[in-house]
Amino acid sequence: xxxxxxxxxxxxxxxxxxxxxxxxxxxxxxxxxxxxxxxxxxxxxxxxxxxxxxxxxxxxxxxxxxxxxxxxxxxxxxxxxxxxxxxxxxxxxxxxxxxxxxxxxxxxxxxxxxxxxxxxxxxxxxxxxxxxxxxxxxxxxxxxxxxxxxxxxxxxxxxxxxxxxxxxxxxxxxxxxxxxxxxxxxxxxxxxxxxxxxxxxxxxxxxxxxxxxxxxxxxxxxxxxxxxxxxxxxxxxxxxxxxxxxxxxxxxxxxxxxxxxxxxxxxxxxxxxxxxxxxxxxxxxxxxxxxxxxxxxxxxxxxxxxxxxxxxxxxxxxxxxxxxxxxxxxxxxxxxxxxxxxxxxxxxxxxxxxxxxxxxxxxxxxxxxxxxxxxxxxxxxxxxxxxxxxxxxxxxxxxxxxxxxxxxxxxxxxxxxxxxxxxxxxxxxxxxxxxxxxxxxxxxxxxxxxxxxxxxxxxxxxxxxxxxxxxxxxxxxxxxxxxxxxxxxxxxxxxxxxxxxxxxxxxxxxxxxxxxxxxxxxxxxxxxxxxxxxxxxxxxxxxxxxxxxxxxxxxxxxxxxxxxxxxxxxxxxxxxxxxxxxxxxxxxxxxxxxxxxxxxxxxxxxxxxxxxxxxxxxxxxxxxxxxxxxxxxxxxxxxxxxxxxxxxxxxxxxxx
Numbered sequence: 001x002x003x004x005x006x007x008x009x010x011x012x013x014x015x016x017x018x019x020x021x022x023x024x025x026x027x028x029x030x031x032x033x034x035x036x037x038x039x040x041x042x043x044x045x046x047x048x049x050x051x052x053x054x055x056x057x058x059x060x061x062x063x064x065x066x067x068x069x070x071x072x073x074x075x076x077x078x079x080x081x082x083x084x085x086x087x088x089x090x091x092x093x094x095x096x097x098x099x100x101x102x103x104x105x106x107x108x109x110x111x112x113x114x115x116x117x118x119x120x121x122x123x124x125x126x127x128x129x130x131x132x133x134x135x136x137x138x139x140x141x142x143x144x145x146x147x148x149x150x151x152x153x154x155x156x157x158x159x160x161x162x163x164x165x166x167x168x169x170x171x172x173x174x175x176x177x178x179x180x181x182x183x184x185x186x187x188x189x190x191x192x193x194x195x196x197x198x199x200x201x202x203x204x205x206x207x208x209x210x211x212x213x214x215x216x217x218x219x220x221x222x223x224x225x226x227x228x229x230x231x232x233x234x235x236x237x238x239x240x241x242x243x244x245x246x247x248x249x250x251x252x253x254x255x256x257x258x259x260x261x262x263x264x265x266x267x268x269x270x271x272x273x274x275x276x277x278x279x280x281x282x283x284x285x286x287x288x289x290x291x292x293x294x295x296x297x298x299x300x301x302x303x304x305x306x307x308x309x310x311x312x313x314x315x316x317x318x319x320x321x322x323x324x325x326x327x328x329x330x331x332x333x334x335x336x337x338x339x340x341x342x343x344x345x346x347x348x349x350x351x352x353x354x355x356x357x358x359x360x361x362x363x364x365x366x367x368x369x370x371x372x373x374x375x376x377x378x379x380x381x382x383x384x385x386x387x388x389x390x391x392x393x394x395x396x397x398x399x400x401x402x403x404x405x406x407x408x409x410x411x412x413x414x415x416x417x418x419x420x421x422x423x424x425x426x427x428x429x430x431x432x433x434x435x436x437x438x439x440x441x442x443x444x445x446x447x448x449x450x451x452x453x454x455x456x457x458x459x460x461x462x463x464x465x466x467x468x469x470x471x472x473x474x475x476x477x478x479x480x481x482x483x484x485x486x487x488x489x490x491x492x493x494x495x496x497x498x499x500x501x502x503x504x505x506x507x508x509x510x511x512x513x514x515x516x517x518x519x520x521x522x523x524x525x526x527x528x529x530x531x532x533x534x535x536x537x538x539x540x541x542x543x544x545x546x547x548x549x550x551x552x553x554x555x556x557x558x559x560x561x562x563x564x565x566x567x568x569x570x571x572x573x574x575x576x577x578x579x580x581x582x583x584x585x586x587x588x589x590x591x592x593x594x595x596x597x598x599x600x601x602x603x604x605x606x607x608x609x610x611x612x613x614x615x616x617x618x619x620x621x622x623x624x625x626x627x628x629x630x631x632x633x634x635x636x637x638x639x640x641x642x643x644x645x646x647x648x649x650x651x652x653x654x655x656x
Contacts, residue, residue: 196349232545240327274313338367344510463506470503490528497521510545
């Protein structure tokens with residue numbers, strides 16, 4: 001595509017896409033939709049301005065996808081330099097149009113919290129422009145959300161537990177949206193959704209994103225990713241087929257099945273009843289489903305006992321305060337259990353929203369926790385066996401049961417039950433940390449008996465110690481933070497809730513408890529008059545991956561002092577305040593690389609690092625010991641360490 005530099009622009013002489021984009025600009029005044037003050041707070045998408053262009057407002061047009069983004073702040077844009085430049089020199093103010101011609105899978109539209117859908121080349125630019133224009137109506141703009149009041153931080157934390165409780169995810173005539181490998185989800189009005197009572201009907205469209213139904217070894221079938229997805233991405237939004245008081249749900253579901261769409265009817269009876277799972281793989285809905293009008297209620301064979309069995313294995317409790325409301329979700333019913341879930345869900349009205357809790361690759365299974373995953377292996381195994389009738393068989397529980405005897409875990413639980421002071425909790429925590437570290441080190445000498453456990457530990461990766469520790473002492477960690485808060489020691493309480501979040505990053509990121517404790521940490525930090533930038537950014541990050549964009553602003557709309565932290569340009573959203581963030585990768589030379597992001601700057605003398613087998617022992621002077629599991633055995637003498645301010649990198653080669 002040629003580079004253009006024009007002073008007098010005749011729209012009729014421009015390429016059709018450029019002409020459509022400029023005609024769209026005539027219809028839309030970006031400043032009215034996104035005020036300058038709001039746009040200036042957003043991450044920049046533009047390359048640095050030339051000195052002679054300083055101060056000019058800039059409009060970026062992705063002409064192939066017709067993505068429109070307005071911004072008035074300088075910055076850097078990764079990726080190829082724009083190939084089209086149209087200079088408009090005759091108008092006031094003078095402007096430069098830059099058009100990116102490479103495709104983007106997901107791009108957030110300014111400060112509105114909206115995402116433009118990816119459209120293929122066959123879509124008419126004028127048609128797409130109209131879709132984007134309609135999406136940018138003022139009621140959808142995030143600034144309107146952030147001014148909402150009426151809920152206190154305490155109300156918010158209570159709401160989180162009502163909106164999403166650990167429980168079995170269930171294994172018409174409604175709007176919907178399907179992700180054909182790149183289409184972005186609808187622009188949901190989370191302000192309205194968050195205000196709904198449990199089970200209340202909403203007009204929000206369903207969305208079935210980058211997911212597909214597949215056979216899963218050992219689990220019959222399940223949902224898997226159709227492409228790579230990033231943490232926090234919306235996987236699907238599913239409306240309940242039926243919502244009712246728990247005791248009335250079978251009757252209400254039977255009535256619904258007699259008039260629902262053919263897809264809903266077929267999908268319901270392809271669900272497992274706990275004893276039998278149909279061999280046929282359910283299909284995701286491909287066309288809008290409409291209820292059958294004036295159907296003879298006797299025309300469909302609906303056996304109440306069969307319906308009750310399916311509901312027993314798949315229904316959700318929506319109102320967690322007393323379990324009065326339950327619902328059945330057909331697509332969400334296909335999600336299998338894991339003690340280390342890959343997805344997080346939330347109930348908003350009669351909708352369930354499910355997002356990726358971790359970065360996932362194509363083919364990775366989408367899993368959720370049917371029961372609380374914040375408890376020891378023996379309690380999880382008993383709960384799954386009694387409630388759902390199957391046995392747990394996955395890496396986490398295999399490692400736990402190999403390392404921790406039933407007697408040792410039972411003794412720990414008794415100590416927790418009898419603890420009644422901050423000192424008791426602190427002693428239990430220190431004792432358990434030593435116990436977990438000692439048991440993990442025993443795996444460094446791999447024997448025939450421990451070989452299976454070692455392989456599972458390597459698959460779980462560098463967060464293994466956190467995973468094991470969180471399953472044993474999460475009640476202790478939460479108890480300590482709560483006591484410190486009641487004692488008025490708010491800075492220590494904030495640190496305690498951050499440690500809870502740090503453990504949740506490995507156990508079940510973005511679930512209701514993770515969101516609750518991220519907000520608690522922010523509130524405690526505000527009470528202690530601590531700098532709020534990192535706390536606010538992290539809480540926003542966690543809640544966006546739980547409820548959706550704008551959730552924190554909705555519930556803290558009246559807490560202006562807290563919301564100021566969201567505008568801190570130095571804040572790091574993905575790092576839990578005061579904690580280390582550890583990741584592992586493989587270099588081009590096949591060496592293993594550890595990257596450790598630190599909450600403070602260190603010197604080389606402040607750290608020690610050593611390896612034994614597949615375990616790495618990292619000691620950081622002010623932060624303590626961390627025992628990390630690597631995906632393979634490494635040469636302990638090959639470690640090379642680089643430390644730059646708040647980032648540590650260590651590389652290990654394969655053994656000789």
